[in-house]
Amino acid sequence: MEENAGTDILPLLNLLKRHKILLMISILTLLLGAFTLILYTWDRGQIAEGVVLEIPLGQLSIQEAQSKLEQLKHEISKRPVHFISDKKSFPISMEELGLTYNYQEPLQQAYLIGREGNFFNKAISKFRASWGITFRPNCQWSDQVLKATLTKHLADLNIPAEDAHFLINPDKTMQIVPEKIGKQVDFDSLIASVKKQSPNHVNPIPIPFQTVKPAITKIDLQNVKENGLLSNYTTSFDPNLKERTLNIKLAAKAIDGMLLKPGEVFSFNETVGPRTAEAGYQEAMIIEGSTFVPGLGGGICQVSSTLYNAVRLASPSLSVVERTRHSLPVTYVPPGQDATVAYPNLDFKFRNDSGSYLLIRSYVNYNTLNLSIYGKAKTQT
Known part of the structure; x- marks a missing residue:
């Protein structure tokens, strides 16, 4: 009986021995796995393998990555965009075009791979990155800078x-x-x-x-010619007053050939411009208050007054917007039918109400000034 008992316990001891060995192997395997996991997720201050941000960043420190990305940013900012027209190229750098290139935020996201969560989370994210993961820099264009630079x-x-x-x-x-x-x-x-x-x-x-x-x-101008004369008015002057005559001719020349669009307001001062010695104007008698005194550009009020009377005759195709009478009577138009001007405060203005284009012609003969208006008469309603 004793021999049988010894024989029966031997297999049990062998089984326990095998279980113990398997347990030790399992523990060693777990310890080895844990150690491997610790080593795999150990923070060596490097970006995970497989990470790309414009360039591969794997196994670079964040300082090394920043240095490389800063160099790339500089290269991109100086890189030209070529604008083509008629086979000519107009290169403009991205920096001047207003490109904002920012890699800091995606770089921080890249650096966090393998550094967040527990060991398993870190290992999984690091393993996934090893197959390749790409981040993009934040690039933005300023419409305002683009418009200003391109212009x-x-x-x-x-x-x-x-x-x-x-x-x-x-x-x-x-x-x-x-x-x-x-x-x-x-x-x-x-x-x-x-x-x-x-x-x-x-x-x-x-x-x-x-x-x-x-x-x-x-076609617009042909229509003006076909419509013919709308109105004209003539005044006389003394050609012996050479300075005054010259001023009349200068102002009349500035008006001659003036074309008015439908609804456009004619301004005598804007058309003739400042009466200066540089423009060729000379001193002649002008009305100042209640007396006649010498003044630069004396005589051009005859041009504005002659034009005013031509405008009156063209009514209702033309309507007066602004007109001021002289403080003293003048001899070249009937009383009350004059229009004084003084740059820039006193102006003579009228509006084209004809609905079509109008042409102003100004003729200076020996001692006469003629203002003619050509175009289509406004239809009476």
Whole structure:
């Protein structure tokens, strides 16, 4: 019986021995796994392998990554964008175009990989990153800076439209110079194209243009000529008063060929401009208060008064907006039908109410001044 008892306990002892060995192996495996996990997640101050922020950052310290990214930021800011028009290139750096390039926030996010949560969370995030994870810098464009910079560099490409106009020949006849179509840079579309570009892969950008139509066409001027004379008025002067005669001719020349758009207000002072010696005006008698005194530009009130009477005759196609009488009677128009001017305070203004374009012609003969208005008469209602 004793021999059988010894034989029965031997397998049990062997089983316990095997369990003990397996337990020790399991504990060692767990300890080894834990040690490996600790080593894998050990913070060595480096960014996880597989992290990309414009460039690979794996195994770089945050200081090394900042240094490389700062160098890249500098290179990108100096990188030009090429704007193309008619095979000509206009390079402008991204820095001048107002690109804001910020990598700090995504760099901090990249640095936190493998550093948040427990050992398992750290290990999992670090392992996932090893397969590749990409962060993007924060890039923004300022519409205001873009508009200002593009305007500064590309405004010379704009070609303004030219209105059709009358050319006055030496014999006082007139010919029509046709209009010209203009063009201007479509800055809104150009800004949208810039904002679609990646700072790392900038393609040349064609410059878009918009057509600019002239306000006055050849047909408009032909209609003015066909409509014919609307009104005219003539006054006389003494040609022996040479200074006064010269002033009349200068002011009349400034008005001759003036074209008025429908609804436009004519200003004598804006059209003739300042009466200065540099402009060629000379001293002649003017009315100041209740006396006649010498003054620069004396005599041009005869031009404004002659024009005023032509405007009166063209009513209701024209309506007076601003008019002031002299303080003393003048001899070249009937009493109460004068219009005094003095730059810049006293002006003579009228509005084109005809609904079509009007042309002003001014003729100076030996001793007469004639103001004529051509266009379509306003229909009476």
